[in-house]
Amino acid sequence: MSHGLLLVFELTILVLAIFLGFEVISKVPTLLHTPLMSGTNAIHGIVIVGAMLVMGAGGKDTLTWVIGFVAVILASANVVGGFVVTDRMLEMFKKRERPRQNAAQDSPDADVGDRSNE
Amino acid sequence: MSRTTTDLLYLVTIVTFILALRFLSQPDKARWGNRIGAAGMLLAVAVTFAQDEIVSYWEIVLGMAIGGGFGAVAARRVKMTAMPQMVALFNGVGGGAAALISWAEFHRKAPATGNLKVDISLAIMLSAIIGSISFAGSMVAFAKLQELIQGRPITYPGQQVVNALVLAAALASGIAIAAGAEQQWLMWALLACAALFGVLFVLPIGGADMPVVISLLNAFTGLAAAATGFELENNVLIVSGMLVGASGTLLTLLMSRAMNRSIANVLFGAFGQVSSHAAAAADTDGGTVRSASAEDVAVMLAYANKVVVVPGYGLAVAQAQHDVRQLADLLEEKGVEVSYAIHPVAGRMPGHMNVLLAEANVPYPQLKEMDDANPEFGRTDVVLVVGANDVVNPDARNNQGSPIYGMPILNVDQAQTVVVLKRSMNPGFAGIENPLFYNPKTVMLFGDAKDSITKLIGDVKAL
Numbered sequence: 001m002s003h004g005l006l007l008v009f010e011l012t013i014l015v016l017a018i019f020l021g022f023e024v025i026s027k028v029p030t031l032l033h034t035p036l037m038s039g040t041n042a043i044h045g046i047v048i049v050g051a052m053l054v055m056g057a058g059g060k061d062t063l064t065w066v067i068g069f070v071a072v073i074l075a076s077a078n079v080v081g082g083f084v085v086t087d088r089m090l091e092m093f094k095k096r097e098r099p100r101q102n103a104a105q106d107s108p109d110a111d112v113g114d115r116s117n118e
Numbered sequence: 119m120s121r122t123t124t125d126l127l128y129l130v131t132i133v134t135f136i137l138a139l140r141f142l143s144q145p146d147k148a149r150w151g152n153r154i155g156a157a158g159m160l161l162a163v164a165v166t167f168a169q170d171e172i173v174s175y176w177e178i179v180l181g182m183a184i185g186g187g188f189g190a191v192a193a194r195r196v197k198m199t200a201m202p203q204m205v206a207l208f209n210g211v212g213g214g215a216a217a218l219i220s221w222a223e224f225h226r227k228a229p230a231t232g233n234l235k236v237d238i239s240l241a242i243m244l245s246a247i248i249g250s251i252s253f254a255g256s257m258v259a260f261a262k263l264q265e266l267i268q269g270r271p272i273t274y275p276g277q278q279v280v281n282a283l284v285l286a287a288a289l290a291s292g293i294a295i296a297a298g299a300e301q302q303w304l305m306w307a308l309l310a311c312a313a314l315f316g317v318l319f320v321l322p323i324g325g326a327d328m329p330v331v332i333s334l335l336n337a338f339t340g341l342a343a344a345a346t347g348f349e350l351e352n353n354v355l356i357v358s359g360m361l362v363g364a365s366g367t368l369l370t371l372l373m374s375r376a377m378n379r380s381i382a383n384v385l386f387g388a389f390g391q392v393s394s395h396a397a398a399a400a401d402t403d404g405g406t407v408r409s410a411s412a413e414d415v416a417v418m419l420a421y422a423n424k425v426v427v428v429p430g431y432g433l434a435v436a437q438a439q440h441d442v443r444q445l446a447d448l449l450e451e452k453g454v455e456v457s458y459a460i461h462p463v464a465g466r467m468p469g470h471m472n473v474l475l476a477e478a479n480v481p482y483p484q485l486k487e488m489d490d491a492n493p494e495f496g497r498t499d500v501v502l503v504v505g506a507n508d509v510v511n512p513d514a515r516n517n518q519g520s521p522i523y524g525m526p527i528l529n530v531d532q533a534q535t536v537v538v539l540k541r542s543m544n545p546g547f548a549g550i551e552n553p554l555f556y557n558p559k560t561v562m563l564f565g566d567a568k569d570s571i572t573k574l575i576g577d578v579k580a581l
Contacts, residue, residue: 003235010348010353013356015343017357018363020463021360021363021365022365022367023365024136024361025139025140025142025369027143028143028372029474030144030472032144033372033468034202034467034470034473035469036327037141037205038201039142039152039155040336040340041143041205042155042156043135043157043159043358043361044140044340045221046131046159046343046359047212047215047339047346048162049163049352050219050346050349050446051218053166053169053172053350054222054223054226055178056166056173056175061223065177067257067267068177068179068219071214071222072178072181074185074215074218076181076182076185077188078185078189078211079159079188079248080185080186080194081191081192081207082189082192082205082208083152084193084194086191088193088194088198088201089201092198092477093383098553106542109363114142116573
């Protein structure tokens with residue numbers, strides 16, 4: 001494939017990804033803003049692929065070696081830290097039963113038994 | 119592994135990331151979304167190892183062990199209250215990685231001039247600039263939230279001009295590179311100027327606005343990652359990076375909309391700066407502050423019909439969420455109707471309070487978002503403000519001179535009585551006086567939120 005054609009393909013998927021990125025999270029409720037930010041933060045850790053390609057290539061000089069090595073360290077910290085932090089945030093929601101809207105409003109005692117396993 | 123197989127497997131990773139984003143926007147599936155994303159990431163790493171281009175492994179594995187180990191330990195050890203700065207830190211290192219990749223690519227490909235195609239050198243320059251800004255900016259955001267440097271806006275005359283000049287210098291180096299002047303020192307200048315701009319750009323933004331800034335820098339890192347995808351002709355980088363770039367931008371807009379402020383106002387407004395306007399806001403009609411004992415407050419609560427708890431950052435700092443829930447349970451046993459009013463930006467991040475209260479197993483239906491909570495304050499007997507300040511400041515409604523004028527707030531002053539739990543009379547994170555404290559309806563209960571709530575529990579039990 002010629003370089004120009006490849007570039008056009010790349011630009012095409014780039015533009016599609018822009019629209020998809022807007023669309024896919026458009027209905028996020030406020031309470032998930034922070035976990036979602038943290039989750040997308042983990043996903044851009046995909047730069048680790050780039051760091052691996054730089055580091056793994058043959059015939060590197062010392063400067064490239066050092067830069068690549070630091071890049072691998074930083075990107076791995078981004079990936080692992082990002083997913084673990086997001087999981088810890090979301091862990092807080094795990095025991096909750098499915099939300100029942102406004103049940104508490106009229107009968108404050110009704111949902112005492114609702115609280116799960118403690 | 120052939121390039122075709124690699125790219126097909128990368129496509130699987132792309133699909134998992136899209137599903138991850140979709141699930142992360144739904145409360146009941148969010149955790150699965152995160153796991154699906156992690157699985158996709160693992161696949162991408164495995165596939166990359168199997169690529170023919172990769173000829174040496176041990177240094178990659180060593181680097182991953184160091185970085186991954188640090189990430190895992192830091193993310194596990196951090197307290198829930200410090201999550202925001204952790205997100206900033208991990209975002210920053212991602213941006214730094216993107217900038218370094220571009221530097222290495224430039225260094226490798228550019229020794230002989232004319233080797234680089236224009237689109238590749240454009241991508242290198244963009245990724246290096248954006249990644250470097252994201253790295254330095256995130257580190258300043260981290261330092262502000264960690265209180266290593268002061269959270270208040272740091273401003274000086276001509277600041278915007280200086281910032282613009284520094285950014286222009288970074289861009290000029292980049293344009294020179296893209297135009298074919300492939301000198302290594304240009305890259306160093308570019309990285310240094312962009313990093314300096316990142317620092318200068320975040321310094322004048324107040325600590326209370328850091329979540330929006332982190333979200334914006336998060337989108338920046340996504341863009342930088344997408345640009346590295348163009349350098350390396352790698353689809354998974356282009357699509358994943360751009361997904362984060364786009365969704366991060368939308369999330370940034372949603373967050374600033376929740377504060378009723380434009381993104382430009384957040385970034386350039388030096389919000390929370392101590393100004394003459396703020397001094398005007400501090401004019402509290404000569405009112406006095408009434409403080410009460412825990413016993414008094416316990417009586418008020420126990421004999422109320424309806425109590426609304428308004429949590430804020432003070433609750434997070436004191437780790438008082440379990441105690442608050444215990445108090446709410448006690449009151450409910452006495453027949454008091456208890457609910458929680460959650461301001462969208464209470465705490466240091468949107469959703470911060472929901473996470474903390476969910477940790478304490480507060481039933482979800484008791485959490486009221488601002489629009490549902492506000493109409494109810496009129497028929498509320500006691501509002502218990504636990505460590506919240508700016509989100510209940512009536513100046514946002516009444517005082518045009520106030521820096522937070524126009525921000526939607528919880529109208530707690532419409533209730534019969536307001537009890538404010540607070541450590542001292544110091545102004546909140548945004549550094550603004552709060553006339554609510556001088557309102558005749560308000561009583562203050564000074565002390566650490568956890569201690570105060572514990573005392574209240576004891577006193578309510580004793581009634």
